[in-house]
Amino acid sequence: MSRKALLQYLEMLQTSGIREFYPAPDEKAELLSELAQKYANCQNCALAQGRANLVYGEGNAHSRLMLIGEGPGEQEDKSGRPFVGAAGQLLDKMLAAIQIQRSEIYIANIVKCRPPGNRNPLPEERLACLPYLVEQIEIIQPQFLLIMGLVAAQTLLGNTESLGWHRLKVHSFMGIPTYVSYHPAALLRNPQWKHPAWEDLQFFQKAFKA
Numbered sequence: 001m002s003r004k005a006l007l008q009y010l011e012m013l014q015t016s017g018i019r020e021f022y023p024a025p026d027e028k029a030e031l032l033s034e035l036a037q038k039y040a041n042c043q044n045c046a047l048a049q050g051r052a053n054l055v056y057g058e059g060n061a062h063s064r065l066m067l068i069g070e071g072p073g074e075q076e077d078k079s080g081r082p083f084v085g086a087a088g089q090l091l092d093k094m095l096a097a098i099q100i101q102r103s104e105i106y107i108a109n110i111v112k113c114r115p116p117g118n119r120n121p122l123p124e125e126r127l128a129c130l131p132y133l134v135e136q137i138e139i140i141q142p143q144f145l146l147i148m149g150l151v152a153a154q155t156l157l158g159n160t161e162s163l164g165w166h167r168l169k170v171h172s173f174m175g176i177p178t179y180v181s182y183h184p185a186a187l188l189r190n191p192q193w194k195h196p197a198w199e200d201l202q203f204f205q206k207a208f209k210a
């Protein structure tokens with residue numbers, strides 16, 4: 001039921017593309033920070049009960065690139081900031097390898113609150129949270145999306161394909177060219193995937209730096 005609702009929402013997003021709503025460039029950062037405050041006490045799904053902090057997202061509101069992860073872990077929940085734990089440290093290195101500093105880009109997650117025990121977010125939790133991500137994309141208007149990991153890829157692209165199927169392809173979300181690679185936490189657990197992840201990053205870099 002809720003997966004069906006998620007797919008219906010995705011279909012609506014695909015056909016509508018990015019909304020004709022352009023905040024003035026100098027208002028983007030302020031708008032994002034107002035929305036982060038507005039949603040800090042969100043009760044739209046059960047994840048609210050277990051959170052210390054809602055992790056809205058952070059970074060450069062004018063970035064050409066938005067990086068999208070799955071959801072906060074323990075360190076992110078404590079600090080209220082995305083990708084600050086071990087996976088975040090690896091993410092910084094992955095970005096540095098393709099000459100991108102974390103401060104240049106905007107980073108957000110599919111769900112803004114930590115799932116208990118770091119389980120995958122449920123379809124109803126993803127659906128409840130997705131409008132926040134869509135709104136962030138509408139404000140920032142990035143030219144590229146880089147999705148980290150299978151859960152985020154399947155959620156935004158509305159499929160149940162493998163990570164291998166998603167990589168080295170240019171997808172589209174809300175009309176924006178979208179790339180997929182391994183989640184850094186998965187790379188920490190499976191170092192043999194670091195080589196294919198490097199291929200993915202180079203594939204993305206070619207388009208991003210063109």
Ligand code: URA
Pocket residue numbers: 069070071072073076081082083084085087088109185
């Ligand atoms: N994993 C994610 O997907 N997002 C974070 O913010 C941290 C870990």
